Amino acid sequence: MAQLEPAGVSDAALDPTQGRVQRVSRVSGLGFFTLRRLLTGVGTMIFVLFVNFFIFQLLPGDPLARYKGARNISTADLEKLREQLDAPVWSQFFTYLKDPLQLNSYSTISGKPVWDVVASATPWTLILVGTATIAATIIGIWIGIKAGWDRGSRFDKWSTGFTLIFYATPEFWLGLLLILFFSTGFWIFPSIFPSGSNIGSGVDPWTFEGAISIAQHTVLPASALAAVYLADYSLIMRASMVDELGQDYLTTARAKGVMDRMIRRRHAVPNASLPTITLIFLNIGFIIGGAITVETVFSYPGLGLLTFQAIEEQDLPLLQALFLLFSVSVIVFNIIADIAIAMIDPRIRV
């Protein structure tokens, strides 16, 4: 792809003084791109609703028996529900589309409205995933830059080896190890961090003490998530740095006598970071799913632990809501990633 563009485009794109001329077209191009991207996003959303509806149709057994459970429902109401279930599948799907969020469904574990349960767990997952993403991004990109720039160096060999191992590690196992080493006080290791829940019991989260407690409870689970994802980022970042190494504009910069450190920071890194930035955004949606096991290990009361409980207790309305939320978050972050990349890199907006 790089060979196709006329020489000097990369440099011009980096030069802030030349941005003025392009700006007019950049905005309108971006507008069109965003609009088109949002439209395809709507299509994807409908597909997700379709999947979310049909997966739960696969369940064996009588849905009414499951629904009735311990509930007190009159025979007339049951008849009405039976009638709805006897309708053709496609017409049931359209009924579902009228209320895709299933706003009036109740979690069978707690008996509360599903979205209330989900809403109370969401902030904790955001704290966990946010911390993990920031840590993984900073460390992963730093390792990738350093390893790719000095390809073949000792740092490169060791860091690539370690990141490949972390890439192969199940997040929850890392979590278990962290509990073993830093929480239970195993062998010579002291017990530094608490291993369960999200905050000390009886501590008000809105006080300074509460914030400290939340931070302490976040360290271990966030480290487990971050370690696995930073492997991903540093591998991609390294690969794109290596791709940039032979490019002409770097030779030009060297010929101009620019310091090696500056070439790396000002020329190579901005061009190499696009794939990693895309991946980071795409992963945010997926990390939320990856948090399922880590939150379970640490009894951290976010969406992941909720998913685990929904599976254990066969709480299908809750599971359906969670799956919808996970899918939608992936779609939303996908769109954000595409638009962010289009803002940074004009070549994308075609």
Add this chain to the structure above:
Amino acid sequence: MTTAQPEIRIPSPRAIAWQRRRVGTGRFLVAFSQYRTGLFGVGILVFFVAVALLAPVIFPHYLLDPNANLQNPAYASPTFDSYYWWLGTDDLGRSVMAELAWGTRPSLIVGLVASLIAMFLGTLVGIASGHFRGLFGASMERLTDWFLVLPFIPLVIVLQAVLGQTSIWITVLVLGITSWPGTARLVRAQTLSVEGRPYIERAKVLGNSDWKQMNRHVLPNVMPLVIANTTLTVAIVILSMTTLAFLGLLDPSTISWGGMLDDADATGAALQGAWWFLIPPGLCVIGVVLAFTLIGRTLEIVLNPRLGSE
């Protein structure tokens, strides 16, 4: 007068093809052996395959039966009496060594079979969406894009939870039918680049059917990439299966590494300091996944000359 004609033997097309394949394989093996990390991956994999095959010989099946191990203490520390007990016992008094060895089997079987399903589906959809223009190709591409955004782990979890835990083959199916979109997208891109080459044009002009064009001309050209990609898929499938087992979604009669970790977590092995039941299963997962990752990355480099030497 009969002059001895110099005998020119024209080899049959089949023989030429085989000759070419032999040379190709030889060249591939030489190229692969240049990469120490790839060889390292092969070494790890050979070890685990051997363990999987020999598990019934080195660890008799009674070691896995909770009822046959009632006299053993739970979480007994490792002892060096017999290699059965090198890693102590689990929460039910069973030999952790035996469980590790037997756990190799579901990992490899699920990893390989599910990846083959994904490879088949991904190649089919990928080539079809690249070959056919118009509505069919476009809708195939759209389908791939849609499946790509479904959150993989939650999807697998929900499918497995919905379909039940009666058999390990359900897990194979679930992971197989969810892992193909990545392969499909890769194959589609490669198909588009292959289709631009002159010999496809020739095949088209000569009136070859769509099927023959795809099967005889495109497929052999995308296959190297597919194989490298499938090897990497195996790694992800094994990791996902470990996650499923850890969440208690695998067939409970199957001994697996993820299931061991589930037991360890549920019975508080970490709190009791029973590292021998916690650390080894994870290391085994890392070993197998790392092996497939290293082999896949090396295959990518060797089979795709454009990536060049790394």
